[in-house]
Amino acid sequence: MDNTVIEIQDAVVSYREDVALQGVSLEVRKGEFIGIIGPNGAGKTTLLTIVNGLGKLVHGQARVLGSWLNGSNSINLRKRIGYVAQVERIDPRLPINVRETVMVGCYGRLGLCRRPTRAQWERVDEVLEMVGIAHLSQRPIGHLSGGEYQRAAIARALVQQPEIFLLDEPTASIDQKAQREILSLIQLIHREYDMTTLFVTHDLRTLPPVCQRLILMKDGRIWQQGSPESMLREEVLTQLFGAPISVATEIAPVRAE
Amino acid sequence: MTGAGMDFSILQYHFMQNAILAGLLGGITCSVVGVFVVTMHLSFIGVCIAHAAFAGALLGLWLGFNPLIGALLFSLAAAAIIGPVADRGELNPDTSIGIVFSLMLGLAFLFMGLMQGARTEALNLFWGSILTVTQQDLIFLAAITGVIVGLVAVFYKEIQAVICHREVALAVGIPATVVFYGLLFSTGVTITASLQSIGGLLIYSLILNPAAAAYQLTYSLKRMLFIAVAFGVISCWAGLVASYFFDVPSGAAIVITSAIIFGLATAFSPKRKVKGWQQAPLAG
Numbered sequence: 086m087d088n089t090v091i092e093i094q095d096a097v098v099s100y101r102e103d104v105a106l107q108g109v110s111l112e113v114r115k116g117e118f119i120g121i122i123g124p125n126g127a128g129k130t131t132l133l134t135i136v137n138g139l140g141k142l143v144h145g146q147a148r149v150l151g152s153w154l155n156g157s158n159s160i161n162l163r164k165r166i167g168y169v170a171q172v173e174r175i176d177p178r179l180p181i182n183v184r185e186t187v188m189v190g191c192y193g194r195l196g197l198c199r200r201p202t203r204a205q206w207e208r209v210d211e212v213l214e215m216v217g218i219a220h221l222s223q224r225p226i227g228h229l230s231g232g233e234y235q236r237a238a239i240a241r242a243l244v245q246q247p248e249i250f251l252l253d254e255p256t257a258s259i260d261q262k263a264q265r266e267i268l269s270l271i272q273l274i275h276r277e278y279d280m281t282t283l284f285v286t287h288d289l290r291t292l293p294p295v296c297q298r299l300i301l302m303k304d305g306r307i308w309q310q311g312s313p314e315s316m317l318r319e320e321v322l323t324q325l326f327g328a329p330i331s332v333a334t335e336i337a338p339v340r341a342e
Numbered sequence: 343m344t345g346a347g348m349d350f351s352i353l354q355y356h357f358m359q360n361a362i363l364a365g366l367l368g369g370i371t372c373s374v375v376g377v378f379v380v381t382m383h384l385s386f387i388g389v390c391i392a393h394a395a396f397a398g399a400l401l402g403l404w405l406g407f408n409p410l411i412g413a414l415l416f417s418l419a420a421a422a423i424i425g426p427v428a429d430r431g432e433l434n435p436d437t438s439i440g441i442v443f444s445l446m447l448g449l450a451f452l453f454m455g456l457m458q459g460a461r462t463e464a465l466n467l468f469w470g471s472i473l474t475v476t477q478q479d480l481i482f483l484a485a486i487t488g489v490i491v492g493l494v495a496v497f498y499k500e501i502q503a504v505i506c507h508r509e510v511a512l513a514v515g516i517p518a519t520v521v522f523y524g525l526l527f528s529t530g531v532t533i534t535a536s537l538q539s540i541g542g543l544l545i546y547s548l549i550l551n552p553a554a555a556a557y558q559l560t561y562s563l564k565r566m567l568f569i570a571v572a573f574g575v576i577s578c579w580a581g582l583v584a585s586y587f588f589d590v591p592s593g594a595a596i597v598i599t600s601a602i603i604f605g606l607a608t609a610f611s612p613k614r615k616v617k618g619w620q621q622a623p624l625a626g
Binding site for chain 1: 561
Protein backbone atom coordinates (compact mmCIF):
# COMPACT_ATOMS: atom_id res chain seq x y z
CA MET A 86 0.00 0.00 0.00
CA ASP A 87 1.33 3.45 -0.96
CA ASN A 88 1.80 5.40 2.27
CA THR A 89 3.56 8.36 0.63
CA VAL A 90 1.85 11.56 1.73
CA ILE A 91 4.22 14.03 0.06
CA GLU A 92 5.94 13.49 -3.27
CA ILE A 93 7.86 16.36 -4.84
CA GLN A 94 9.51 15.86 -8.24
CA ASP A 95 12.19 18.19 -9.60
CA ALA A 96 10.66 21.31 -8.03
CA VAL A 97 11.95 24.68 -9.17
CA VAL A 98 10.74 27.90 -7.54
CA SER A 99 11.98 31.37 -8.31
CA TYR A 100 11.20 34.84 -7.05
CA ARG A 101 12.02 37.01 -10.05
CA GLU A 102 15.76 36.52 -10.63
CA ASP A 103 16.36 34.58 -7.41
CA VAL A 104 15.99 30.81 -7.68
CA ALA A 105 14.75 29.63 -4.26
CA LEU A 106 14.51 25.91 -5.12
CA GLN A 107 16.54 24.19 -7.82
CA GLY A 108 15.28 20.76 -8.84
CA VAL A 109 14.26 19.46 -5.41
CA SER A 110 12.77 15.96 -5.21
CA LEU A 111 11.48 14.49 -1.98
CA GLU A 112 9.22 11.70 -0.72
CA VAL A 113 7.70 11.66 2.75
CA ARG A 114 5.86 8.67 4.20
CA LYS A 115 2.89 8.87 6.54
CA GLY A 116 3.91 9.32 10.17
CA GLU A 117 7.47 10.46 9.46
CA PHE A 118 9.08 13.28 11.46
CA ILE A 119 11.50 15.08 9.18
CA GLY A 120 13.89 17.80 10.21
CA ILE A 121 14.96 20.29 7.55
CA ILE A 122 18.08 22.26 8.36
CA GLY A 123 20.36 24.60 6.52
CA PRO A 124 21.68 28.15 6.55
CA ASN A 125 19.46 31.17 5.92
CA GLY A 126 18.32 31.35 2.30
CA ALA A 127 18.78 27.61 1.70
CA GLY A 128 15.15 27.19 0.55
CA LYS A 129 13.73 25.52 3.69
CA THR A 130 10.64 27.71 4.01
CA THR A 131 10.06 27.61 0.26
CA LEU A 132 10.01 23.81 0.45
CA LEU A 133 7.22 24.01 3.04
CA THR A 134 5.25 26.40 0.85
CA ILE A 135 5.35 23.85 -1.95
CA VAL A 136 3.75 21.30 0.37
CA ASN A 137 0.85 23.59 1.37
CA GLY A 138 0.39 24.99 -2.12
CA LEU A 139 1.32 28.58 -1.30
CA GLY A 140 4.51 28.41 -3.33
CA LYS A 141 4.35 28.55 -7.13
CA LEU A 142 6.30 25.93 -9.03
CA VAL A 143 7.93 27.12 -12.24
CA HIS A 144 8.97 23.55 -12.98
CA GLY A 145 8.29 20.12 -11.55
CA GLN A 146 5.25 18.80 -9.70
CA ALA A 147 4.08 17.94 -6.22
CA ARG A 148 1.59 15.34 -4.95
CA VAL A 149 0.27 15.97 -1.44
CA LEU A 150 -2.23 13.73 0.39
CA GLY A 151 -2.94 11.89 -2.84
CA SER A 152 -3.57 14.91 -5.08
CA TRP A 153 -1.25 16.48 -7.63
CA LEU A 154 -1.17 20.16 -6.76
CA ASN A 155 -2.55 22.62 -9.25
CA GLY A 156 -3.79 26.17 -8.83
CA SER A 157 -7.34 25.10 -8.04
CA ASN A 158 -6.96 22.33 -5.45
CA SER A 159 -4.35 23.84 -3.15
CA ILE A 160 -6.90 25.80 -1.10
CA ASN A 161 -8.74 22.57 -0.22
CA LEU A 162 -5.48 20.80 0.61
CA ARG A 163 -4.45 23.59 2.96
CA LYS A 164 -7.50 22.80 5.10
CA ARG A 165 -5.81 19.45 5.88
CA ILE A 166 -2.34 20.87 6.58
CA GLY A 167 -1.41 22.59 9.85
CA TYR A 168 1.16 25.37 9.52
CA VAL A 169 3.02 27.07 12.35
CA ALA A 170 5.44 29.84 11.46
CA GLN A 171 7.93 31.58 13.72
CA VAL A 172 6.68 34.15 16.22
CA GLU A 173 5.36 37.16 14.36
CA ARG A 174 5.00 40.72 15.52
CA ILE A 175 1.43 41.31 16.56
CA ASP A 176 -0.25 44.64 17.21
CA PRO A 177 -1.06 44.49 20.95
CA ARG A 178 -4.29 46.38 20.25
CA LEU A 179 -5.59 43.78 17.75
CA PRO A 180 -9.29 43.12 18.49
CA ILE A 181 -9.18 39.33 18.76
CA ASN A 182 -8.53 37.07 21.74
CA VAL A 183 -6.66 33.78 22.06
CA ARG A 184 -9.79 31.59 21.87
CA GLU A 185 -11.00 33.32 18.70
CA THR A 186 -7.53 33.10 17.15
CA VAL A 187 -7.40 29.36 17.77
CA MET A 188 -10.88 28.95 16.29
CA VAL A 189 -9.59 30.42 13.00
CA GLY A 190 -7.97 27.00 12.47
CA CYS A 191 -11.47 25.50 12.02
CA TYR A 192 -12.68 28.07 9.52
CA GLY A 193 -11.13 26.50 6.43
CA ARG A 194 -12.76 23.11 6.99
CA LEU A 195 -15.99 24.72 8.18
CA GLY A 196 -16.47 26.46 4.83
CA LEU A 197 -18.09 29.74 3.87
CA CYS A 198 -21.35 31.00 5.45
CA ARG A 199 -21.25 28.46 8.30
CA ARG A 200 -20.79 29.39 11.94
CA PRO A 201 -18.72 27.39 14.42
CA THR A 202 -20.79 24.96 16.48
CA ARG A 203 -20.75 24.56 20.26
CA ALA A 204 -18.83 21.29 19.81
CA GLN A 205 -16.12 23.16 17.89
CA TRP A 206 -15.80 25.78 20.63
CA GLU A 207 -15.53 22.94 23.17
CA ARG A 208 -12.81 21.38 21.01
CA VAL A 209 -10.95 24.72 21.03
CA ASP A 210 -11.15 24.80 24.85
CA GLU A 211 -9.85 21.20 25.05
CA VAL A 212 -6.89 21.98 22.82
CA LEU A 213 -6.10 25.16 24.76
CA GLU A 214 -6.07 22.99 27.89
CA MET A 215 -3.77 20.51 26.19
CA VAL A 216 -1.22 23.13 25.13
CA GLY A 217 -1.34 24.68 28.58
CA ILE A 218 -2.84 28.11 27.91
CA ALA A 219 -6.52 27.57 28.83
CA HIS A 220 -6.15 30.29 31.46
CA LEU A 221 -5.23 32.77 28.69
CA SER A 222 -8.19 32.02 26.43
CA GLN A 223 -9.86 35.43 26.86
CA ARG A 224 -6.62 37.41 26.67
CA PRO A 225 -6.02 39.60 23.58
CA ILE A 226 -3.69 37.69 21.25
CA GLY A 227 -1.29 40.66 21.09
CA HIS A 228 -0.70 40.44 24.85
CA LEU A 229 0.93 37.01 24.82
CA SER A 230 4.63 36.34 25.25
CA GLY A 231 6.52 34.57 22.45
CA GLY A 232 6.19 31.12 24.03
CA GLU A 233 2.49 31.60 24.77
CA TYR A 234 1.90 32.87 21.25
CA GLN A 235 3.52 29.74 19.77
CA ARG A 236 1.34 27.51 21.97
CA ALA A 237 -1.70 29.38 20.61
CA ALA A 238 -0.39 28.87 17.05
CA ILE A 239 0.07 25.14 17.69
CA ALA A 240 -3.43 24.94 19.20
CA ARG A 241 -4.82 26.68 16.12
CA ALA A 242 -3.09 24.18 13.85
CA LEU A 243 -4.38 21.29 15.96
CA VAL A 244 -8.07 22.29 15.87
CA GLN A 245 -7.66 22.18 12.12
CA GLN A 246 -7.32 18.37 12.52
CA PRO A 247 -4.36 18.30 10.14
CA GLU A 248 -2.86 15.25 8.49
CA ILE A 249 0.44 17.04 7.86
CA PHE A 250 2.07 19.38 10.36
CA LEU A 251 4.45 22.01 8.95
CA LEU A 252 6.61 23.85 11.48
CA ASP A 253 8.72 26.73 10.21
CA GLU A 254 11.24 27.76 12.86
CA PRO A 255 8.60 27.51 15.61
CA THR A 256 11.15 28.12 18.37
CA ALA A 257 12.92 31.10 16.82
CA SER A 258 12.99 34.29 18.92
CA ILE A 259 11.78 32.68 22.14
CA ASP A 260 13.78 31.92 25.28
CA GLN A 261 15.31 28.50 26.01
CA LYS A 262 12.75 27.41 28.62
CA ALA A 263 9.89 28.17 26.25
CA GLN A 264 11.82 26.46 23.42
CA ARG A 265 12.06 23.23 25.41
CA GLU A 266 8.36 23.34 26.29
CA ILE A 267 7.34 23.95 22.68
CA LEU A 268 9.59 21.12 21.45
CA SER A 269 8.08 18.70 24.01
CA LEU A 270 4.62 19.71 22.87
CA ILE A 271 5.49 19.19 19.19
CA GLN A 272 6.81 15.70 19.92
CA LEU A 273 3.76 14.83 21.99
CA ILE A 274 1.45 15.94 19.18
CA HIS A 275 3.42 14.03 16.57
CA ARG A 276 3.10 10.78 18.55
CA GLU A 277 -0.45 11.21 19.87
CA TYR A 278 -2.00 12.24 16.55
CA ASP A 279 0.09 9.99 14.28
CA MET A 280 1.05 13.10 12.34
CA THR A 281 3.42 13.52 9.42
CA THR A 282 5.65 16.38 10.54
CA LEU A 283 8.12 18.61 8.67
CA PHE A 284 10.19 20.72 11.04
CA VAL A 285 12.34 23.53 9.65
CA THR A 286 15.11 25.12 11.67
CA HIS A 287 18.49 26.73 11.22
CA ASP A 288 19.24 26.30 14.93
CA LEU A 289 20.53 22.73 15.43
CA ARG A 290 19.92 22.93 19.18
CA THR A 291 16.17 22.98 18.54
CA LEU A 292 16.05 19.75 16.58
CA PRO A 293 13.65 17.41 18.45
CA PRO A 294 14.96 13.92 19.36
CA VAL A 295 11.86 12.39 17.73
CA CYS A 296 13.25 13.41 14.31
CA GLN A 297 13.70 10.29 12.13
CA ARG A 298 15.20 11.78 8.99
CA LEU A 299 17.23 14.91 8.45
CA ILE A 300 17.29 16.87 5.21
CA LEU A 301 20.20 19.24 4.76
CA MET A 302 19.49 22.11 2.36
CA LYS A 303 21.93 24.50 0.77
CA ASP A 304 21.54 26.98 -2.11
CA GLY A 305 18.02 25.80 -2.95
CA ARG A 306 18.95 22.13 -3.21
CA ILE A 307 18.76 19.07 -0.99
CA TRP A 308 22.45 18.78 -0.25
CA GLN A 309 22.32 15.56 1.79
CA GLN A 310 19.76 13.53 3.73
CA GLY A 311 19.79 10.62 6.13
CA SER A 312 19.32 9.63 9.76
CA PRO A 313 20.10 12.32 12.34
CA GLU A 314 23.00 10.19 13.58
CA SER A 315 24.62 10.14 10.14
CA MET A 316 23.96 13.81 9.41
CA LEU A 317 24.77 15.44 12.74
CA ARG A 318 28.51 15.11 12.35
CA GLU A 319 30.92 17.97 12.65
CA GLU A 320 32.46 17.63 9.19
CA VAL A 321 29.03 17.49 7.51
CA LEU A 322 27.59 20.42 9.44
CA THR A 323 30.71 22.53 9.09
CA GLN A 324 30.51 22.08 5.32
CA LEU A 325 26.77 22.83 5.32
CA PHE A 326 26.95 26.03 7.32
CA GLY A 327 30.39 27.12 6.15
CA ALA A 328 31.52 27.62 9.75
CA PRO A 329 32.89 25.29 12.42
CA ILE A 330 30.09 23.48 14.33
CA SER A 331 30.83 21.60 17.54
CA VAL A 332 28.42 18.69 17.93
CA ALA A 333 29.67 17.93 21.46
CA THR A 334 28.83 21.35 22.85
CA GLU A 335 26.05 22.61 20.60
CA ILE A 336 23.84 19.64 19.74
CA ALA A 337 24.47 16.61 21.92
CA PRO A 338 23.31 18.16 25.23
CA VAL A 339 19.94 19.21 23.79
CA ARG A 340 19.25 15.92 21.98
CA ALA A 341 20.03 14.03 25.16
CA GLU A 342 17.16 15.78 27.03
CA MET B 343 -30.87 78.17 19.39
CA THR B 344 -33.77 79.43 21.52
CA GLY B 345 -33.43 80.69 25.07
CA ALA B 346 -35.36 77.75 26.51
CA GLY B 347 -33.39 75.12 24.55
CA MET B 348 -32.76 73.90 21.03
CA ASP B 349 -35.37 74.47 18.37
CA PHE B 350 -35.99 71.14 16.68
CA SER B 351 -38.78 72.38 14.39
CA ILE B 352 -36.23 72.06 11.60
CA LEU B 353 -36.79 68.30 11.75
CA GLN B 354 -40.16 68.69 10.05
CA TYR B 355 -38.47 69.76 6.83
CA HIS B 356 -38.03 67.11 4.20
CA PHE B 357 -34.41 68.08 3.38
CA MET B 358 -33.46 67.69 7.06
CA GLN B 359 -35.15 64.30 7.30
CA ASN B 360 -33.18 63.19 4.24
CA ALA B 361 -29.98 64.54 5.79
CA ILE B 362 -30.61 62.64 9.03
CA LEU B 363 -31.26 59.45 7.08
CA ALA B 364 -28.11 60.00 4.98
CA GLY B 365 -26.16 60.54 8.20
CA LEU B 366 -27.49 57.30 9.62
CA LEU B 367 -26.72 55.25 6.50
CA GLY B 368 -23.38 56.96 5.76
CA GLY B 369 -22.38 56.68 9.42
CA ILE B 370 -23.10 52.95 9.44
CA THR B 371 -21.45 51.97 6.18
CA CYS B 372 -18.38 54.24 6.48
CA SER B 373 -17.71 53.04 10.01
CA VAL B 374 -18.04 49.37 9.09
CA VAL B 375 -15.50 49.56 6.25
CA GLY B 376 -13.40 51.81 8.49
CA VAL B 377 -13.07 48.93 10.95
CA PHE B 378 -11.53 46.82 8.14
CA VAL B 379 -8.94 49.36 7.04
CA VAL B 380 -8.01 50.43 10.57
CA THR B 381 -7.57 46.85 11.79
CA MET B 382 -5.52 45.91 8.71
CA HIS B 383 -3.41 49.09 9.11
CA LEU B 384 -4.30 50.13 5.58
CA SER B 385 -5.44 53.66 6.29
CA PHE B 386 -3.42 55.23 3.48
CA ILE B 387 -4.89 52.80 0.94
CA GLY B 388 -8.34 54.01 1.95
CA VAL B 389 -7.32 57.65 1.54
CA CYS B 390 -6.07 56.81 -1.94
CA ILE B 391 -9.31 55.04 -2.92
CA ALA B 392 -11.32 58.02 -1.64
CA HIS B 393 -9.39 60.40 -3.85
CA ALA B 394 -9.73 58.07 -6.82
CA ALA B 395 -13.51 58.11 -6.35
CA PHE B 396 -13.40 61.87 -6.23
CA ALA B 397 -11.39 62.07 -9.47
CA GLY B 398 -13.78 59.61 -11.16
CA ALA B 399 -16.80 61.65 -10.14
CA LEU B 400 -15.23 64.80 -11.58
CA LEU B 401 -14.53 62.96 -14.83
CA GLY B 402 -18.22 62.07 -14.96
CA LEU B 403 -19.19 65.68 -14.42
CA TRP B 404 -16.76 66.87 -17.09
CA LEU B 405 -17.85 64.34 -19.71
CA GLY B 406 -21.51 64.55 -18.77
CA PHE B 407 -22.24 61.08 -17.37
CA ASN B 408 -23.39 60.13 -13.87
CA PRO B 409 -20.56 61.11 -11.49
CA LEU B 410 -21.32 58.13 -9.24
CA ILE B 411 -20.47 55.76 -12.10
CA GLY B 412 -17.14 57.55 -12.59
CA ALA B 413 -16.48 57.42 -8.84
CA LEU B 414 -17.28 53.72 -8.68
CA LEU B 415 -15.07 52.81 -11.65
CA PHE B 416 -12.12 54.89 -10.42
CA SER B 417 -12.32 53.63 -6.84
CA LEU B 418 -12.53 50.00 -7.93
CA ALA B 419 -9.64 50.53 -10.37
CA ALA B 420 -7.58 52.13 -7.60
CA ALA B 421 -8.29 49.17 -5.29
CA ALA B 422 -7.35 46.75 -8.09
CA ILE B 423 -4.04 48.57 -8.69
CA ILE B 424 -3.07 49.26 -5.08
CA GLY B 425 -3.95 45.83 -3.66
CA PRO B 426 -1.38 43.84 -5.66
CA VAL B 427 1.24 46.59 -5.32
CA ALA B 428 0.89 46.50 -1.52
CA ASP B 429 0.85 42.70 -1.55
CA ARG B 430 3.75 41.81 -3.81
CA GLY B 431 6.17 44.29 -2.35
CA GLU B 432 7.58 45.10 -5.80
CA LEU B 433 7.75 48.71 -4.73
CA ASN B 434 7.64 50.18 -1.27
CA PRO B 435 3.84 50.33 -0.64
CA ASP B 436 4.10 53.84 0.82
CA THR B 437 5.84 55.06 -2.31
CA SER B 438 3.55 53.35 -4.81
CA ILE B 439 0.34 54.29 -2.99
CA GLY B 440 1.65 57.84 -2.65
CA ILE B 441 2.20 57.97 -6.41
CA VAL B 442 -1.31 56.67 -7.15
CA PHE B 443 -2.71 59.09 -4.56
CA SER B 444 -1.00 62.11 -6.12
CA LEU B 445 -2.00 60.95 -9.61
CA MET B 446 -5.65 60.81 -8.54
CA LEU B 447 -5.46 64.25 -7.00
CA GLY B 448 -3.78 65.56 -10.16
CA LEU B 449 -6.50 64.01 -12.34
CA ALA B 450 -9.20 65.51 -10.10
CA PHE B 451 -7.76 69.00 -10.55
CA LEU B 452 -7.24 68.40 -14.27
CA PHE B 453 -10.88 67.36 -14.83
CA MET B 454 -12.01 70.31 -12.79
CA GLY B 455 -9.86 72.69 -14.80
CA LEU B 456 -11.21 71.31 -18.08
CA MET B 457 -14.84 71.87 -17.05
CA GLN B 458 -16.71 74.69 -18.74
CA GLY B 459 -18.87 77.21 -16.87
CA ALA B 460 -19.83 77.14 -13.20
CA ARG B 461 -18.31 74.40 -11.10
CA THR B 462 -20.86 74.36 -8.27
CA GLU B 463 -21.58 70.66 -8.62
CA ALA B 464 -17.86 69.85 -8.65
CA LEU B 465 -17.29 71.91 -5.54
CA ASN B 466 -20.18 70.08 -3.87
CA LEU B 467 -18.27 66.86 -4.47
CA PHE B 468 -15.31 68.45 -2.70
CA TRP B 469 -17.16 69.45 0.45
CA GLY B 470 -20.27 67.33 0.23
CA SER B 471 -23.78 68.63 0.78
CA ILE B 472 -25.71 66.36 3.05
CA LEU B 473 -28.52 68.93 3.23
CA THR B 474 -29.25 68.57 -0.50
CA VAL B 475 -29.19 64.77 -0.69
CA THR B 476 -31.78 63.49 -3.13
CA GLN B 477 -34.14 60.55 -2.84
CA GLN B 478 -32.07 58.74 -5.46
CA ASP B 479 -28.85 59.27 -3.46
CA LEU B 480 -30.58 57.90 -0.39
CA ILE B 481 -31.83 54.78 -2.17
CA PHE B 482 -28.31 54.12 -3.50
CA LEU B 483 -26.78 54.68 -0.05
CA ALA B 484 -29.40 52.45 1.61
CA ALA B 485 -28.75 49.67 -0.91
CA ILE B 486 -24.99 49.85 -0.37
CA THR B 487 -25.42 49.93 3.42
CA GLY B 488 -27.68 46.86 3.22
CA VAL B 489 -25.20 44.98 1.04
CA ILE B 490 -22.15 45.87 3.21
CA VAL B 491 -23.89 45.01 6.51
CA GLY B 492 -25.30 41.82 4.97
CA LEU B 493 -21.89 40.71 3.70
CA VAL B 494 -20.31 41.37 7.09
CA ALA B 495 -23.02 39.31 8.80
CA VAL B 496 -22.65 36.38 6.38
CA PHE B 497 -18.85 36.37 6.10
CA TYR B 498 -18.01 37.64 9.59
CA LYS B 499 -15.68 34.78 10.49
CA GLU B 500 -13.73 35.00 7.22
CA ILE B 501 -13.45 38.79 7.56
CA GLN B 502 -12.29 38.46 11.17
CA ALA B 503 -9.65 35.92 10.16
CA VAL B 504 -8.37 38.00 7.23
CA ILE B 505 -8.22 41.39 8.96
CA CYS B 506 -6.59 39.98 12.12
CA HIS B 507 -4.48 37.09 10.79
CA ARG B 508 -4.28 37.27 7.01
CA GLU B 509 -1.34 34.88 6.58
CA VAL B 510 -2.95 32.36 8.91
CA ALA B 511 -6.26 32.68 7.08
CA LEU B 512 -4.49 31.83 3.84
CA ALA B 513 -2.70 28.86 5.43
CA VAL B 514 -5.87 27.26 6.86
CA GLY B 515 -7.70 27.28 3.52
CA ILE B 516 -9.80 30.45 3.75
CA PRO B 517 -10.00 32.30 0.38
CA ALA B 518 -8.10 35.13 2.02
CA THR B 519 -7.12 36.94 -1.17
CA VAL B 520 -10.72 37.08 -2.38
CA VAL B 521 -11.85 38.37 1.02
CA PHE B 522 -9.04 40.97 1.07
CA TYR B 523 -9.97 42.36 -2.34
CA GLY B 524 -13.64 42.20 -1.38
CA LEU B 525 -12.86 44.47 1.57
CA LEU B 526 -10.91 46.91 -0.62
CA PHE B 527 -13.73 47.01 -3.18
CA SER B 528 -16.29 47.49 -0.37
CA THR B 529 -14.29 50.53 0.69
CA GLY B 530 -14.45 51.88 -2.86
CA VAL B 531 -18.20 51.27 -3.16
CA THR B 532 -18.88 52.84 0.25
CA ILE B 533 -16.89 55.94 -0.63
CA THR B 534 -18.80 56.23 -3.91
CA ALA B 535 -22.16 55.97 -2.16
CA SER B 536 -21.23 58.59 0.47
CA LEU B 537 -19.47 61.01 -1.88
CA GLN B 538 -22.50 63.20 -2.50
CA SER B 539 -23.33 63.74 1.14
CA ILE B 540 -19.93 63.93 2.85
CA GLY B 541 -17.66 65.06 0.00
CA GLY B 542 -14.52 63.70 -1.62
CA LEU B 543 -12.06 65.49 0.64
CA LEU B 544 -13.87 64.71 3.87
CA ILE B 545 -15.27 61.21 3.36
CA TYR B 546 -12.16 59.47 4.48
CA SER B 547 -12.21 61.10 7.90
CA LEU B 548 -15.63 59.59 8.48
CA ILE B 549 -14.25 56.19 7.54
CA LEU B 550 -11.11 56.49 9.64
CA ASN B 551 -12.07 58.45 12.77
CA PRO B 552 -15.00 56.42 14.20
CA ALA B 553 -13.20 53.11 13.57
CA ALA B 554 -9.91 54.41 14.98
CA ALA B 555 -11.79 55.67 18.06
CA ALA B 556 -13.48 52.27 18.52
CA TYR B 557 -10.09 50.55 18.09
CA GLN B 558 -8.91 52.39 21.20
CA LEU B 559 -11.75 51.11 23.33
CA THR B 560 -12.17 47.34 22.87
CA TYR B 561 -10.40 44.06 22.15
CA SER B 562 -13.54 42.52 20.63
CA LEU B 563 -14.10 42.92 16.89
CA LYS B 564 -17.89 42.65 17.27
CA ARG B 565 -17.94 45.37 19.91
CA MET B 566 -15.57 47.45 17.77
CA LEU B 567 -18.03 47.27 14.86
CA PHE B 568 -20.95 48.41 17.04
CA ILE B 569 -18.97 51.18 18.75
CA ALA B 570 -17.61 52.44 15.40
CA VAL B 571 -21.13 52.52 13.92
CA ALA B 572 -22.44 54.41 16.97
CA PHE B 573 -19.57 56.93 16.71
CA GLY B 574 -20.10 57.29 12.95
CA VAL B 575 -23.83 57.98 13.27
CA ILE B 576 -23.32 60.31 16.27
CA SER B 577 -20.66 62.21 14.27
CA CYS B 578 -23.06 62.67 11.35
CA TRP B 579 -26.01 63.76 13.46
CA ALA B 580 -24.01 65.97 15.83
CA GLY B 581 -22.28 67.51 12.82
CA LEU B 582 -25.65 68.20 11.23
CA VAL B 583 -26.97 69.86 14.38
CA ALA B 584 -23.78 71.94 14.69
CA SER B 585 -24.01 72.87 11.03
CA TYR B 586 -27.60 74.08 11.48
CA PHE B 587 -27.13 75.99 14.72
CA PHE B 588 -23.73 77.53 13.98
CA ASP B 589 -24.24 77.96 10.23
CA VAL B 590 -21.08 76.12 9.23
CA PRO B 591 -20.53 73.61 6.34
CA SER B 592 -22.11 70.27 7.29
CA GLY B 593 -19.32 68.03 5.94
CA ALA B 594 -16.67 69.92 7.90
CA ALA B 595 -18.81 69.83 11.07
CA ILE B 596 -19.27 66.05 10.72
CA VAL B 597 -15.57 65.40 10.28
CA ILE B 598 -14.54 67.70 13.14
CA THR B 599 -17.07 65.98 15.43
CA SER B 600 -15.66 62.56 14.52
CA ALA B 601 -12.12 63.83 15.20
CA ILE B 602 -13.20 65.11 18.64
CA ILE B 603 -14.70 61.68 19.40
CA PHE B 604 -11.41 60.07 18.37
CA GLY B 605 -9.50 62.44 20.65
CA LEU B 606 -11.75 61.61 23.60
CA ALA B 607 -11.56 57.85 22.92
CA THR B 608 -7.76 58.02 22.80
CA ALA B 609 -7.60 60.07 26.00
CA PHE B 610 -9.77 57.56 27.88
CA SER B 611 -8.52 54.42 26.11
CA PRO B 612 -7.82 51.41 28.34
CA LYS B 613 -5.19 50.45 25.76
CA ARG B 614 -3.06 53.53 26.47
CA LYS B 615 -0.90 51.54 28.87
CA VAL B 616 -0.23 48.86 26.27
CA LYS B 617 3.28 49.24 24.95
CA GLY B 618 4.06 49.45 21.25
CA TRP B 619 4.52 46.45 18.99
CA GLN B 620 6.17 43.43 20.53
CA GLN B 621 9.91 43.69 20.39
CA ALA B 622 12.04 40.70 19.48
CA PRO B 623 13.53 38.72 21.10
CA LEU B 624 10.40 37.68 22.88
CA ALA B 625 10.38 36.28 26.35
CA GLY B 626 8.82 32.89 26.88
